[in-house]
Amino acid sequence: MTDLARSFAAHFAGTAIVPDDDRYDTVRAVWNATVEARPVLIAQCRTVEDIVEAVNLTRDAGVPFAVRGGGHSVAGLSTCDGGVVIDLSPMRAVSVDRERRVATAEPGATWGDYDAATGQHGLASTGGLISTTGVAGLTLGGGIGWLQRKHGLACDNLIAAELITADGATIRASQNERPGLLWGLRGGGGNFGIVSRFEFSLHPVTTVLGGLMLFPIDQGADVLRTFRDWAADLPDEGSMLAAVLTAPPEPFVPSHLVGQKSVAILGCWCGDLEDGTNALEPLRRLEPAADVFGPMPYPELQRMLDAGAPAGLRNYFRGGYLAELTDDVIDVVLEQGAAMPSPMSAVHLHQMGGAVGRVGVDATAFPGRASSFTYNLVSTWSDPAEDSIHIAANRRMAAGLAPLSMPGTYVNFLADAPDDTDLAVRAAYGDDVYDRLARQKRELDPTNLFRANHNVRPAR
């Protein structure tokens, strides 16, 4: 037994798992299979006290560590080689104060846990599009989701948080207590400490109009141009996503389209259902090959895409912000999207605007407020021998889109783990946001203890 394992055995009330434990390979696995780190110890926390103890023991031992919420960081930031993983995944409780319309989530909760708890009360706030993703990492990076144009990003609904700091203290951030820290937690990632409790404002959301339409790729240019013009005037109730993908072998997909590159329009309308149906009419006039938009409970929409994003495959993401979906962008997306060398890969164009765009650029640390679309180039494959093929194809498309994009990128869609410079992270946030985050970091984590993240260096 190592000294570290001995001190955890003596002081840590959670479960400490070391490499010779039978559970080790299962618990060390993260969503993205290209990330194969071997931590020296995984500290599974069940209580806030466990988190505090894990921070203190690890810091005092001088061992690097990573913090794990839902484990979906594509860059592999929630695990580390040779260090400790502070694993919050056993802490998944979500409670709802129906009167105040506030949800409180433990830091290991997934969006599935969250939507199940809030959905029972006919309430919701914006969460990610895949129910297995963690509330923690998604919110701390920003949080794009189906309700965003009506109710803002996930981080815009974060009204308070409890944080374990580098010295093991527990502090609170809200509009009244440390508003500067709340600003930083809304987009600045896990740079300031471990969030042990999230509080979100909730909104009435029950049945929504959700689903997708599918078009053959040779209609792609027409569809995406019509979609762009239509989306520009869409009321806030609608949040849409256009995608280039391979049509899946689902019963609703005509057999001639299965396995073919296609354009999909996916979305959610969280207002009056008849208004939503009318709003979709211009897209329906394009005569989609498949159309499964219909009324459904919001938590069901939140699980609709889960089967397409299983854990254990190999993944690489690159993202960016678009001021407009110009013809040039559409050409790159269609040409390179169709050339992606895996049927599991896709290009996602998330519609921004609405409530997201009405939050001031300096009101949170999420830098993409002025964009009309955020793209995510999602490469997914299974054979490790093909890593370089898929990563190169993704980077080619990213290079094609870069000159057409706005400055900055969404850190949660950044698969490259930070190198030993802070240039990529600075570029992602932009100088103003980065410098403000760096000042906040100097105050709370001057030695940069929390650095397994898209790391902001403490200001000097």
Ligand SMILES: Cc1cc2nc3c(=O)[nH]c(=O)nc-3n(C[C@H](O)[C@H](O)[C@H](O)COP(=O)(O)OP(=O)(O)OC[C@H]3O[C@@H](n4cnc5c(N)ncnc54)[C@H](O)[C@@H]3O)c2cc1C
């Ligand atoms: C399948 C899939 C679907 C996705 N869909 C969306 C989407 O719809 N919208 C969107 O915006 N993004 C989406 N993303 C990106 C997603 O936001 C990020 O991958 C996010 O980091 C996932 O959070 P997590 O808690 O699961 O990750 P983790 O890997 O556990 O953590 C990610 C980062 O957050 C830090 N962290 C985790 N918990 C805490 C905590 N309690 N306190 C402080 N730091 C913490 C970690 O240290 C790490 O740096 C998706 C990703 C995947 C893989």
